[in-house]
Amino acid sequence: MTDGSRRVWRAAPGTLAAVVVFTVLAAGAVAGLAYLVYRRQGTPWIPGALALLAVLALLYAWRFGLHPRLVADDDGVHVRNPFSSRSFPWSEITLVAPGENGLVIGTDDEVAEAWCVQKSNAAIAQGRFTRADAVAHDLIDALELRDPPLEDRETGLRIRRARPDEARLLTRIERAASEERLEHLFLPEEFPYPVREVTTLWRQLLHDPAARVFVLVHADDDEALGLVAFAGAEVLHLAVVPHRTRLGYGSALLEFAVRQIHDGGEPEGGLWVLEGDAGTRAFYRRHGWTDTGQRRPSRYPPHPEELRMVKQVRSRPRRAA
Incomplete structure (x- = not known):
């Protein structure tokens, strides 16, 4: 990574595709069911509740599938999870490693896991090199540009x-x-x-x-x-x-x-x-x-x-x- 560059990692393409497809199908099915109920009963309350569930499903997919990301820029590493965000200056980072719930970024004082970069327990136990390891290598390489x-x-x-x-x-x-x-x-x-x-x-x-x-x-x-x-x-x-x-x-x-x-x-x-x-x-x-x-x-x-x-x-x- 060179000065002025910025890299962003999100969930693996296969994971994103699965989340989007599942959510769209679920939202479509719920919306279709809402329409059928409305046609049969004529009352808007149950179809309205089902339509709301469809919207919530889409929001869920965005928040848990598309929103989480890991960002590396000149200021440091930034972890964006569904309900929390952490930033770590390069000078304070002491740990970059795949963990059970995401890529672990740590300092002497705090640790955060980036949910978007996962490594399975089986891969950890078998010592297999995965996308999470490749991302960790990229971040450590960027760290060593600043602290050779x-x-x-x-x-x-x-x-x-x-x-x-x-x-x-x-x-x-x-x-x-x-x-x-x-x-x-x-x-x-x-x-x-x-x-x-x-x-x-x-x-x-x-x-x-x-x-x-x-x-x-x-x-x-x-x-x-x-x-x-x-x-x-x-x-x-x-x-x-x-x-x-x-x-x-x-x-x-x-x-x-x-x-x-x-x-x-x-x-x-x-x-x-x-x-x-x-x-x-x-x-x-x-x-x-x-x-x-x-x-x-x-x-x-x-x-x-x-x-x-x-x-x-x-x-x-x-x-x-």
């Missing part, structure tokens, strides 16, 4: 926003980055990689307005090389595909997350790391993260211990002398 991804022109690397349909991609990246490295903690014969659970977790994060999920890619072909996810002051996930380790990609993703946490006004960042993952713990220490002594069981069986690490990301104000 971090890009290094020399290396051709870019840190871009994850798309709402990329849960499986994120699962593949995380699995590739961790499965072999952590096999001493999660024996493959006893505890195979929990693909379904991890994919579900990513879908939840991609629909959470408080979460930020980014993917490291090659700008030329969009090849995914790594990922980072954080919410508030918490780094939730960091991963780099095995054949791209020791090239500084993990450091770049971590530095990006820390900077975003800093820009969000948080004084300290935090994360959890597996106690038995010595290499990752050393990586974080090299970047200024320190152990706090806090422990907790990890999410997946056999639930090895995790350790809490923190890093000061914003200078604390000095006390007056």
Whole structure:
């Protein structure tokens, strides 16, 4: 989307056609019935009530079928539903994703669903790419025109926003980055990689307005090389595909997350790391993260211990002398 442009999405053409045809037929049938009653009884009251029902049917079709729309312009994204309207400035949008009742547009403070852009529950469960995903991609592309991804022109690397349909991609990246490295903690014969659970977790994060999920890619072909996810002051996930380790990609993703946490006004960042993952713990220490002594069981069986690490990301104000 370029400056001065405006895009409008309404209900899918098939849905609009079905609503219009059904309503016209229903209104015609009611009007015809009104005429027959009038011819037979000669009284205007019942035919008048039926005619009113026909008019209400047409109004219903307009309000629920033709009126709802999603508009994107230079000011932001505007959701028009049958009985409500919301507008979201581009600078405040943190979430664009298909939901159960429409395309979800969200900020840190509020969320609205655009009824006109639907994705069925079956399509969501199966991970199928639909019109709703295509609209979400268009809106995220427009968002990135105003807030471009971090890009290094020399290396051709870019840190871009994850798309709402990329849960499986994120699962593949995380699995590739961790499965072999952590096999001493999660024996493959006893505890195979929990693909379904991890994919579900990513879908939840991609629909959470408080979460930020980014993917490291090659700008030329969009090849995914790594990922980072954080919410508030918490780094939730960091991963780099095995054949791209020791090239500084993990450091770049971590530095990006820390900077975003800093820009969000948080004084300290935090994360959890597996106690038995010595290499990752050393990586974080090299970047200024320190152990706090806090422990907790990890999410997946056999639930090895995790350790809490923190890093000061914003200078604390000095006390007056």
